[in-house]
Amino acid sequence: MQTEVFSELFPLLAAANPETLDWLLSVATEHEYPTGRAVLMEDAWGNAVYFVVSGWVKVRRHSGTGEDVSTLAILGRGDFFGEMAILDESPRSTDVIALSNVRLLSISAQRFIQTLFKDPQLHHRMLQLMVRRLRQTNIRFQLRHQPPAIKLVNTLSLLGENYGDKVGAGAEIFNIPARDLADVTDITVEETAKILEKLSDKGWLKVNAERQVISLMNLQQLNQLGGKR
Numbered sequence: 001m002q003t004e005v006f007s008e009l010f011p012l013l014a015a016a017n018p019e020t021l022d023w024l025l026s027v028a029t030e031h032e033y034p035t036g037r038a039v040l041m042e043d044a045w046g047n048a049v050y051f052v053v054s055g056w057v058k059v060r061r062h063s064g065t066g067e068d069v070s071t072l073a074i075l076g077r078g079d080f081f082g083e084m085a086i087l088d089e090s091p092r093s094t095d096v097i098a099l100s101n102v103r104l105l106s107i108s109a110q111r112f113i114q115t116l117f118k119d120p121q122l123h124h125r126m127l128q129l130m131v132r133r134l135r136q137t138n139i140r141f142q143l144r145h146q147p148p149a150i151k152l153v154n155t156l157s158l159l160g161e162n163y164g165d166k167v168g169a170g171a172e173i174f175n176i177p178a179r180d181l182a183d184v185t186d187i188t189v190e191e192t193a194k195i196l197e198k199l200s201d202k203g204w205l206k207v208n209a210e211r212q213v214i215s216l217m218n219l220q221q222l223n224q225l226g227g228k229r
């Protein structure tokens with residue numbers, strides 16, 4: 001991968017200086033995981049941070065008894081994960097599971113931390129992106145008792161904003177399995193299908209089940225409904 005592609009693909013790295021980028025790229029290792037494979041396991045010790053080159057992963061956590069799992073987030077192309085255990089030197093906070101075939105780059109903890117100390121812009125950008133995640137988590141927490149439609153609209157608007165391929169005023173989200181869309185929203189698959197149909201009737205999105213694409217036609221309106229300002 002070329003340095004410019006590397007910095008364009010990853011918002012975290014767009015802020016890094018060119019020497020940092022060249023160095024990071026030279027020490028990064030490529031990985032491919034098939035659908036369903038665990039990339040990280042909750043409570044395991046970890047020594048690398050990961051960048052998603054293509055595909056989707058889900059972030060999920062087990063309950064205290066280990067019986068229940070909740071999906072906390074879906075991360076995709078351009079995102080990073082695995083930074084928490086590295087920064088606070090604790091075990092992994094969650095599982096990270098491949099939702100599709102996924103291509104990743106990893107950078108060892110030691111090298112990544114070394115780079116953060118050397119490059120203040122990168123350091124600052126990392127904090128900004130972690131704050132953004134916290135804001136998104138706060139909104140989801142606030143919406144937990146809201147009707148399923150509000151929760152799903154929030155999920156869609158987050159995915160559209162974070163990962164959508166922009167198309168005019170809207171965005172397209174590709175290939176997220178319906179089961180995982182429902183899980184991350186904390187509603188049922190049946191509720192998800194009904195709400196998608198209603199939103200589609202209103203013209204706010206289009207679902208192409210064959211190509212597994214959801215096109216968000218009015219991202220601004222979805223953002224407002226989903227609780228974002």
Ligand SMILES: Nc1ncnc2c1ncn2[C@@H]1O[C@@H]2COP(=O)(O)O[C@H]2[C@H]1O
Pocket residue numbers: 040046059072073080081082083084085086091092093094095096133137
């Ligand atoms: N609420 C969340 N939203 C998005 N990503 C998360 C969330 N919780 C954990 N993660 C990511 O999942 C990773 C699991 O391993 P780490 O704890 O090292 O780092 C974690 C974060 O990168």
